[in-house]
Structures are given as C-alpha cells and as structure tokens.
Amino acid sequence: MLKSFIFRLKQISRFEQPLQDYLPPLEGSETGYYDEPHIQLIEEYVDYRQVLIYRLQAVVLEPCEIQIECCRSDYHLLYPVEADADIRIRRDSPHASEITLTQGMATYAHIPKAELHITLQPGTYTIHGLLIDIGMIRQEIFRDDHFLMQFRLRRQQNKKLLYQSAQWPIAEKTLLQIQHIENFLFPHHKDKEGRAVELVYTLFDIAEYKQFEQYEKLQEGEILAGRIKQYIEDQVNKKFSIRDISHPPNKQNLSYQQLARIFKKYNKKTMIQYRDELLLAKAKILLLQYDVSNVAYFCGFNQISAFSDFFFSQTNIRPSVYKCSNL
Known part of the structure; x- marks a missing residue:
C-alpha cells in the first residue's frame, strides 16, 4: 500500500x-x-x-x-x-x-x-x-x-x-x-x-x-419521537380536537408503551402531558372568543363538566372564572 x-x-x-x-x-x-x-x-x-x-x-x-x-x-x-x-x-x-x-x-x-x-x-x-x-x-x-x-x-x-x-x-x-x-x-x-x-x-x-x-x-428514535409529537399537534389543532392519541405513527410495530418511552426520552414529558399543554393553550385562546360550552367541544370534550375539571386540574381555576377575568 x-x-x-x-x-x-x-x-x-x-x-x-x-x-x-x-x-x-x-x-x-x-x-x-x-x-x-x-x-x-x-x-x-x-x-x-x-x-x-x-x-x-x-x-x-x-x-x-x-x-x-x-x-x-x-x-x-x-x-x-x-x-x-x-x-x-x-x-x-x-x-x-x-x-x-x-x-x-x-x-x-x-x-x-x-x-x-x-x-x-x-x-x-x-x-x-x-x-x-x-x-x-x-x-x-x-x-x-x-x-x-x-x-x-x-x-x-x-x-x-x-x-x-x-x-x-x-x-x-x-x-x-x-x-x-x-x-x-x-x-x-x-x-x-x-x-x-x-x-x-x-x-x-x-x-x-x-x-x-x-x-x-438513537437517530431513528429521535425521528420517531418527532413524528409522534407532530401527530399529537395535528390531533389537537383540528377545529374539534381529538383527545385520543392512542394510535401514533408506528411503522416499526412497537407497542404503545414503547412509543411512550421513546417520546418521553426525547421530549422530557409524557405524550399525555404534551397533549394537555396544547389543549390548555388552545382553550385559553378560545375562551376569549367563545362561551365555555363551545370551547369544551372545540377541545374534544363531550361534557362541559369534564372540560371544566380538566381546565381546573391544569390551572387551579375554572374556565368560567378565567374567561371573566380576561374580558
């Protein structure tokens, strides 16, 4: 040589x-x-x-x-x-x-x-x-x-x-x-x-x-975590949000638990936590324009009480109180 x-x-x-x-x-x-x-x-x-x-x-x-x-x-x-x-x-x-x-x-x-x-x-x-x-x-x-x-x-x-x-x-x-x-x-x-x-x-x-x-x-895991993140965003950003995120993209035929671990590894939060962050941000914006019942449906809740409980769990105040305080 x-x-x-x-x-x-x-x-x-x-x-x-x-x-x-x-x-x-x-x-x-x-x-x-x-x-x-x-x-x-x-x-x-x-x-x-x-x-x-x-x-x-x-x-x-x-x-x-x-x-x-x-x-x-x-x-x-x-x-x-x-x-x-x-x-x-x-x-x-x-x-x-x-x-x-x-x-x-x-x-x-x-x-x-x-x-x-x-x-x-x-x-x-x-x-x-x-x-x-x-x-x-x-x-x-x-x-x-x-x-x-x-x-x-x-x-x-x-x-x-x-x-x-x-x-x-x-x-x-x-x-x-x-x-x-x-x-x-x-x-x-x-x-x-x-x-x-x-x-x-x-x-x-x-x-x-x-x-x-x-x-x-690791690179493949990072890409997959990004796809799951986009999937959750797409579900929430629909006009009427879909809260069910149990079927993320999964060409590798991994279990939901495996997908959840991959998502948390790269995003430092669970899939549910990320979905709820997006839903809360959407709800706060919509509450400035619509009444609580409409916002509940826009955010994917079939019952106003369920939406109210969700909002309270995230902010420690009821959505009706939040709406009144921001008018």
Missing part, C-alpha cells in the same frame, strides 16, 4: 529549530518533516500492505489552511489524541463535503481522491490514523451489509442513512487499541502483518457498532 496523501508543504530532512519537544520517533516508520512559517508538521507511517498506520504531529502558530493531495480513495479511522481546536477537512465543489475532527473523538471517514483543504487554529495537534485499503475488501471478508461494503456499493447514492454523523465517541477502547499498535507494531516486521490487519479491522468494527447499533438507533 502506497501512502495515499501528499502534504503541499515545504519538506525538509530535519527541523533546525523544533517548536516543541516532539514525541520520540516511531521505530521502523517512514518519516516526513515539513516546515513553514506558520506550521511545523511530522508524519510517520508504517505500511502493512492492507492497512497503513500513521501518526501526525503539528504545531500551528497562526490560523492557516493547508492542502493535501489524495492520490486514491481510502477509508480512514482518525483519532485526535491532542487537538487544541477542531480540525476541519474540506473538499470543494463539484462534490463538496466536510468532516470535523475533535479531540477525543474518533472519526470514520471516506477520504476521496481529490484535493483537500485542512483548516487549523493555533495550537498543538497529535493525530493517529488507521487506513484500510478498500480494494482489499471482498465479500468473503465482510458480509454484504457491513458498513464498509455499503459505502463501496453506494458511491453514487445518498449516504445519509449510512453515515449519519461526522464523529462519534469510541473512547478508551479505541485509544487502548492504538496504544497497542504503537507498542506492538513498531518496529515494522512482515510477520506482524496479519496482526496489524486484525487490529485495524477491530477498530472499524468498534466504529460500526457505535455508528449503526447505537447512534443510528
């Missing part, structure tokens, strides 16, 4: 005046030094054929944008171990896209064959990167619904459902794997190639779990 990206910076053999005490070189790695008035950068990488393991260290003196030429399309897991500010990686039109790297957040990204722009703020940065050669991924290795295979098959399609967020936490488990890579895979030795691939696949499997078993389910 050849290195897949080239920094468009002035490359030198060694720093004459290092801006900080950089980490000791990783034994067995290929190393590049770059020095410009606004940035010093060290790249180190080891090639294990199917995967590339690399570390980037940078000191940035002033806000800047650097360019990287990507020679091919690859899949990366990026882990900013140290980052004084967010790192923005942007690809311009005609296929504009952007990802953000935040300290402590591992980011899975497909890096396209293109010119990329990296925006950096003053500070120090250390990034571990793991790159997998998508050309080596075959259906015998990954099942058809594996997220890497899905990315490969859907290059020209909307990937929103496959890639919902630019970042997600993988926390200590990822960092431990990266530390193990440093300790075990440097210096390079061809006998370690299988172990290198195994470790990187493990990291991508962690990413898959976080992205598709946790994040996406």
Whole structure:
C-alpha cells in the first residue's frame, strides 16, 4: 500500500529549530518533516500492505489552511489524541463535503481522491490514523451489509442513512487499541502483518457498532419521537380536537408503551402531558372568543363538566372564572 496523501508543504530532512519537544520517533516508520512559517508538521507511517498506520504531529502558530493531495480513495479511522481546536477537512465543489475532527473523538471517514483543504487554529495537534485499503475488501471478508461494503456499493447514492454523523465517541477502547499498535507494531516486521490487519479491522468494527447499533438507533428514535409529537399537534389543532392519541405513527410495530418511552426520552414529558399543554393553550385562546360550552367541544370534550375539571386540574381555576377575568 502506497501512502495515499501528499502534504503541499515545504519538506525538509530535519527541523533546525523544533517548536516543541516532539514525541520520540516511531521505530521502523517512514518519516516526513515539513516546515513553514506558520506550521511545523511530522508524519510517520508504517505500511502493512492492507492497512497503513500513521501518526501526525503539528504545531500551528497562526490560523492557516493547508492542502493535501489524495492520490486514491481510502477509508480512514482518525483519532485526535491532542487537538487544541477542531480540525476541519474540506473538499470543494463539484462534490463538496466536510468532516470535523475533535479531540477525543474518533472519526470514520471516506477520504476521496481529490484535493483537500485542512483548516487549523493555533495550537498543538497529535493525530493517529488507521487506513484500510478498500480494494482489499471482498465479500468473503465482510458480509454484504457491513458498513464498509455499503459505502463501496453506494458511491453514487445518498449516504445519509449510512453515515449519519461526522464523529462519534469510541473512547478508551479505541485509544487502548492504538496504544497497542504503537507498542506492538513498531518496529515494522512482515510477520506482524496479519496482526496489524486484525487490529485495524477491530477498530472499524468498534466504529460500526457505535455508528449503526447505537447512534443510528438513537437517530431513528429521535425521528420517531418527532413524528409522534407532530401527530399529537395535528390531533389537537383540528377545529374539534381529538383527545385520543392512542394510535401514533408506528411503522416499526412497537407497542404503545414503547412509543411512550421513546417520546418521553426525547421530549422530557409524557405524550399525555404534551397533549394537555396544547389543549390548555388552545382553550385559553378560545375562551376569549367563545362561551365555555363551545370551547369544551372545540377541545374534544363531550361534557362541559369534564372540560371544566380538566381546565381546573391544569390551572387551579375554572374556565368560567378565567374567561371573566380576561374580558
């Protein structure tokens, strides 16, 4: 596997005046030094054929944008171990896209064959990167619904459902794997190639779990909670409100209790509480225009006494008293 990206910076053999005490070189790695008035950068990488393991260290003196030429399309897991500010990686039109790297957040990204722009703020940065050669991924290795295979098959399609967020936490488990890579895979030795691939696949499997078993389910739950909320609003906002909210949208065939839990999780109140808030707001407005009996029917109550009891339970006063006090 050849290195897949080239920094468009002035490359030198060694720093004459290092801006900080950089980490000791990783034994067995290929190393590049770059020095410009606004940035010093060290790249180190080891090639294990199917995967590339690399570390980037940078000191940035002033806000800047650097360019990287990507020679091919690859899949990366990026882990900013140290980052004084967010790192923005942007690809311009005609296929504009952007990802953000935040300290402590591992980011899975497909890096396209293109010119990329990296925006950096003053500070120090250390990034571990793991790159997998998508050309080596075959259906015998990954099942058809594996997220890497899905990315490969859907290059020209909307990937929103496959890639919902630019970042997600993988926390200590990822960092431990990266530390193990440093300790075990440097210096390079061809006998370690299988172990290198195994470790990187493990990291991508962690990413898959976080992205598709946790994040996406949360996303689906949030969308469902929003649909239920809209359903309740639609019921209440009818000219004659329908108070029955026992049949919210439910394509997943979940029980009413499950739907209620999902709604409360994302809206911090029960479905009944939200319905009653909307009914009360509607009643207060209508009481300024109509008598209590009409408002009761507009709000979905067949009996005036039931509406009066509802209004009293919410405000501690009767609707007739509220109407008189606001005339």
